[in-house]
Amino acid sequence: MLIASKKCNELTDQEVVDRALREVDYFSCLYERYEPALLRYVRRITGAGQDGAEDILQDAFIKIWRNLRGYDPGMKLSSWLYRIVHNEAVSALRKQTSFGKNRTVDWADAEPLLLHHLLNEVETEEGSIPAEQLHSWISQLPQKYREVILLRYFEELDYEAISDVLQIPEGTVATRLNRARKALEKTARATLTPNQKK
Amino acid sequence: MNTAHKLVEQIKSQHIAPRPQWQYTALKWAVWTGFGLTVLIGALAFSVILFTIQQVDFRLLQHLGHSWLEGLLSLLPLIWITFLALALLLSMYTLRYSERGYKFTLARLAGYSTAFSILLGTAFFISGGAQQLEQAFAIRVDLYQSVQEKKEQLWNRPGEGYLGGTIVRVTPEALQLEDFEGQTWTIDYAAADWPPRIQLEPGEAVKLSGEKTGAARFKATFIRPWGGQPLNGQQPKMRPKE
Numbered sequence: 001m002l003i004a005s006k007k008c009n010e011l012t013d014q015e016v017v018d019r020a021l022r023e024v025d026y027f028s029c030l031y032e033r034y035e036p037a038l039l040r041y042v043r044r045i046t047g048a049g050q051d052g053a054e055d056i057l058q059d060a061f062i063k064i065w066r067n068l069r070g071y072d073p074g075m076k077l078s079s080w081l082y083r084i085v086h087n088e089a090v091s092a093l094r095k096q097t098s099f100g101k102n103r104t105v106d107w108a109d110a111e112p113l114l115l116h117h118l119l120n121e122v123e124t125e126e127g128s129i130p131a132e133q134l135h136s137w138i139s140q141l142p143q144k145y146r147e148v149i150l151l152r153y154f155e156e157l158d159y160e161a162i163s164d165v166l167q168i169p170e171g172t173v174a175t176r177l178n179r180a181r182k183a184l185e186k187t188a189r190a191t192l193t194p195n196q197k198k
Numbered sequence: 199m200n201t202a203h204k205l206v207e208q209i210k211s212q213h214i215a216p217r218p219q220w221q222y223t224a225l226k227w228a229v230w231t232g233f234g235l236t237v238l239i240g241a242l243a244f245s246v247i248l249f250t251i252q253q254v255d256f257r258l259l260q261h262l263g264h265s266w267l268e269g270l271l272s273l274l275p276l277i278w279i280t281f282l283a284l285a286l287l288l289s290m291y292t293l294r295y296s297e298r299g300y301k302f303t304l305a306r307l308a309g310y311s312t313a314f315s316i317l318l319g320t321a322f323f324i325s326g327g328a329q330q331l332e333q334a335f336a337i338r339v340d341l342y343q344s345v346q347e348k349k350e351q352l353w354n355r356p357g358e359g360y361l362g363g364t365i366v367r368v369t370p371e372a373l374q375l376e377d378f379e380g381q382t383w384t385i386d387y388a389a390a391d392w393p394p395r396i397q398l399e400p401g402e403a404v405k406l407s408g409e410k411t412g413a414a415r416f417k418a419t420f421i422r423p424w425g426g427q428p429l430n431g432q433q434p435k436m437r438p439k440e
Contacts, residue, residue: 002203021216024209028202035201054201061205068216072297167300 002028013077021068031061034081037155041082042089044150047139052092060088079164082157086147086165093143137187145180152177232292237314240285243278244319245328246335250275253345253425254352273348286311350378353405361385361416362405362424368398375404375416385416392421 008029011019016033019026035057042053042060064084071080138146151162163170208214254273289311293299299307322328336344353362354377361383367374373385385406387398396404403424408417 002206025206027209028206031202031205058201058205058208062209062214065209065214066217069219070217070222074298163301169301169303171303 005032008032014073017068017071017077020065024065027061027065027068030064030081034078038081038085041150041155042085044154045086045089045147046093048092056089056092057085060085063088075164076161079157079161082151082155082161082165083167090143090147133191137184137191140187141180141183144176145183148173148176149180149184226297229292229296233289233296236285236289236292237311237318240282240289240311240315241318241322242328242331243281243285244315245323246278246332247275247282248319248323249328249332250278250345253349255425273352275345277342282315286315289315354378356383356410356416359407359409360405361408361410361418363403365398365400365402365404367400373398373418375406381414383414383416385418386411387418387421390418390421393423396421396423 003025008016008026011026011029013030013033016026016029020030038060039053039057042048042056043050046053046056048056064081067084071077138149141149147166148162151157151165152159157165159170159173162173166173168176250273286308290304290307293302293307293311302310319328322331332345336342336347350362353360355361356377361375361377363375363377363383365373366376366382371386371388373387375383375385377383390406390408392398396402398404398421405422405424406416406418406420407422408419411417
């Protein structure tokens with residue numbers, strides 16, 4: 001018996017976890033609550049298609065279920081879920097020969113925060129950077145920079161949450177973000193032709 | 199059937215159960231016990247290093263026959279320094295893998311591990327435990343040269359002006375001293391300098407600096423207590439190895 005969405009929505013994350021441990025059907029609440037964001041994240045970090053990303057997410061959720069008693073309520077549940085999904089995605093990514101081969105990710109919803117930041121640094125004739133272009137630059141970044149950019153600007157996680165997801169100190173998150181932005185700017189400057197720039 | 203439903207059905211059909219709570223509790227305990235043990239080992243090593251520094255007079259380095267670096271390496275408690283370094287590395291590693299260990303930078307992890315080992319080690323050293331540990335180690339490990347052995351070697355070079363041993367007799371003109379090899383020396387101490395805290399009486403262990411004036415005669419220019427005695431004032435009674 002699947003739990004109705006209405007009933008799920010009335011419960012907090014912790015309540016869902018507690019109930020799921022008593023009755024597995026409540027686990028579906030957790031999946032439904034976080035699936036859209038996590039699926040999008042998996043697609044962005046792996047460059048996988050819809051089916052591939054769903055498989056990765058499904059495997060990640062089996063791990064989440066197996067480790068549900070290990071969840072520390074001192075941490076945001078979303079950060080813990082992102083951590084497991086991230087590790088599963090990175091592990092899947094390592095099995096691929098190259099990042100985003102045959103990718104079909106729609107980057108049209110790319111978070112404008114990063115675009116604004118880049119636009120301040122690299123002004124273009126059009127005044128905006130096409131999502132495909134941005135995707136291309138991000139995909140050229142080393143994995144450790146790509147993941148902080150995705151988590152900060154696309155998933156909109158704060159430094160503390162990113163630190164919990166990647167299991168690195170917050171200071172390291174800040175340093176990596178800074179370097180990642182610089183690397184992006186450098187790539188952007190090198191890519192944009194002179195007549196594209198103002 | 200939506201994906202959430204499929205997931206729950208998969209869990210049910212494959213009888214996938216969450217790991218039991220005790221596994222997480224055991225892991226937590228294992229990590230913190232590991233951290234405690236490595237800090238303890240680091241503390242013991244640090245206390246013996248302190249004991250060595252207290253015992254060995256590094257100023258003698260310049261008078262040793264070989265190079266300064268060679269002399270320093272022979273005097274440093276390298277085995278304990280290695281223990282300390284390994285223990286610090288392991289305690290950093292275990293702390294890093296504690297529940298929130300990833301929040302700490304490498305410098306902080308090193309700082310915490312070092313601070314705990316230094317505090318505990320200093321307390322152990324002050325309590326006199328370092329000397330007992332060092333001697334117990336020397337008795338059980340044949341290849342290990344104890345601090346006392348190193349020190350005796352350093353102060354058993356009368357030809358170079360260094361002599362150590364135990365006073366067996368005191369007269370106004372001379373001291374009778376038995377060195378660490380059992381040889382008795384007559385010490386002229388008329389011109390010697392010695393601190394007021396030293397008791398020139400039979401049974402007192404001392405170290406002398408001066409000049410060898412005969413086969414069993416030595417003229418002292420200064421006399422110092424054998425030094426580095428444990429704070430409870432007891433002279434080590436056991437000789438580690440013959």
